[in-house]
Amino acid sequence: MWPWSRVSLTGSPSGENWNTPTEEPSFMPCKGDAASISWIDTDADLREAVDRWASFSSIGVDTEFQRTDTYFPQPGLYQVAAGDQVYLIDPLAITQWQPFVDALLDESLTKIMHACSEDLELLHHHLGVVPVAVFDTQLANAFSSTDYSASYARLVGGLLGVELEKHSTRSDWLRRPLSERQMEYAWEDVIYLQAIYERLASALDDLGRSQWFADAMVDRGSFVRTPPDQYYLGVKKAWRLDTQALGRLRGLCAWRERQAIAEDVPRKRVVWDEHLLSFAQSDALTEREVAQLLPRGVARRYASDIVREHSALLTESPAAEPVARPLTQSQTQVSKRLREIAGACAASLEVAQELIGRKRDTDQCVRHFLHTGELSDTYRGWRHGLVGGEFRAVLLERL
Structure with a gap:
C-alpha cells in the first residue's frame, strides 16, 4: 500500500x-x-x-x-x-x-x-x-x-x-x-x-x-495554434504542386481542419494528407473519384463536401504562399557546414548540438538567407553571439 x-x-x-x-x-x-x-x-x-x-x-x-x-x-x-x-x-x-x-x-x-x-x-x-x-x-x-x-x-x-x-x-x-x-x-x-x-x-x-x-x-513558453489556412505548408510533397493545385490544397486542408475542430476528432479521422494532396491535383473532381480513394464510411460522410469545396476552389482560389522546396545538393552541404560549426560550439560549451543547431534549424537558416540575406529568427537571439558571425560568413561565401 x-x-x-x-x-x-x-x-x-x-x-x-x-x-x-x-x-x-x-x-x-x-x-x-x-x-x-x-x-x-x-x-x-x-x-x-x-x-x-x-x-x-x-x-x-x-x-x-x-x-x-x-x-x-x-x-x-x-x-x-x-x-x-x-x-x-x-x-x-x-x-x-x-x-x-x-x-x-x-x-x-x-x-x-x-x-x-x-x-x-x-x-x-x-x-x-x-x-x-x-x-x-x-x-x-x-x-x-x-x-x-x-x-x-x-x-x-x-x-x-x-x-x-x-x-x-x-x-x-x-x-x-x-x-x-x-x-x-x-x-x-x-x-x-x-x-x-x-x-x-x-x-x-x-x-x-x-x-x-x-x-x-x-x-x-508560448503556444500558437497553426491557423487552418496554414496547415498545407506542412503537407509532405506539397512543394511539387503548381500554383493552382497548391491553392486548392490550402483550401482543402483548411476545410479538413475546420471539420476536425467542429467534430473534435483527429484530422486523419476526416481525410488523410495524401488524399487531399491527390484531390488538389485534379482539375475536376467527382464523388465517384473521391470514393475510390477513401474508406467507404469516410467517403459516405465527406465525399459530397469535398467535391463541393473543390469546385468552389476551382473558381475562387487565392494564390497560396509557396511551400519550401528541399534544399539542393550544394545548399545541403552549406547546411551541413553550419551544423559542424554548431557542433563545435556545443562541444566547447558541453551541451548537446541540438540546442545550437538541429538540421531543421540550419536548413531553415539557409532558406531564409537565400530569400532575405539575413539569418533566420533562430539565430538572431542568444545563439547569434555564439555562431551568428561564423554562420553569416559561410552563407555569404557559399550561397
Whole structure:
C-alpha cells in the first residue's frame, strides 16, 4: 500500500517556503514520507488551495490528459506541488477556474514544468490561457548538460538520486475514481519539480547561462495554434504542386481542419494528407473519384463536401504562399557546414548540438538567407553571439 493521505485544506501550508532557487530544499520527497495529497473537486477547495500557493514563489505544475479519439486534448487531471503538498485538481468536477487561471498568469509565481509544450496546449484549449513565468526543467537541463531531451525520470534519478518506478503510459485519466497507482504516478510526476528546479537554476547561474535560458523560454513558453489556412505548408510533397493545385490544397486542408475542430476528432479521422494532396491535383473532381480513394464510411460522410469545396476552389482560389522546396545538393552541404560549426560550439560549451543547431534549424537558416540575406529568427537571439558571425560568413561565401 503506497502511503498517502487525503488532507484537509484548513491550517497553514506544510513545509517551508522555497523562495530562493539556489538554496537547498528543506525536504526531499520520498515515498516513505507521510506525503500530503489534497484532492480538489469543489470550487471552494480550489479557491482555498490557490490562496495557499500565495505564500510560495514557485510551484510545480503537471497535467494528465487523453487524446486518442479527439482533436483537442481532454483534461483528466491537473497536479500542483507547493512545498511538500501535492494538489490533484479534478477538471471533471471544477466549474469555476478563475482562481487557477489567476495563478497561472501571476508573473511573481514561477510555474515549474517539464517538457511543457503539450501541457501548454491543454491549458490553452481548456482554460483559454498560456501560463507565464514558466521554467521548463527539460530545457534548463539542456543548457547545463549534453542531454537535450532528458525525461523527467532521468532528471529525478540523475539530479536527486531517486529512481522512479516505471508506469504504463496507457492510463484512463477520465475514469473516476482514480486508482491508487494513478495517484502514485500523479504524485511522482510533480513532487520532485521544485528540487530539480533549484539545482538547475543554480547550475545555470554558475554557468552564466540564465539569460540564454530565459530567452529560449520565450519561444518554449508560448503556444500558437497553426491557423487552418496554414496547415498545407506542412503537407509532405506539397512543394511539387503548381500554383493552382497548391491553392486548392490550402483550401482543402483548411476545410479538413475546420471539420476536425467542429467534430473534435483527429484530422486523419476526416481525410488523410495524401488524399487531399491527390484531390488538389485534379482539375475536376467527382464523388465517384473521391470514393475510390477513401474508406467507404469516410467517403459516405465527406465525399459530397469535398467535391463541393473543390469546385468552389476551382473558381475562387487565392494564390497560396509557396511551400519550401528541399534544399539542393550544394545548399545541403552549406547546411551541413553550419551544423559542424554548431557542433563545435556545443562541444566547447558541453551541451548537446541540438540546442545550437538541429538540421531543421540550419536548413531553415539557409532558406531564409537565400530569400532575405539575413539569418533566420533562430539565430538572431542568444545563439547569434555564439555562431551568428561564423554562420553569416559561410552563407555569404557559399550561397
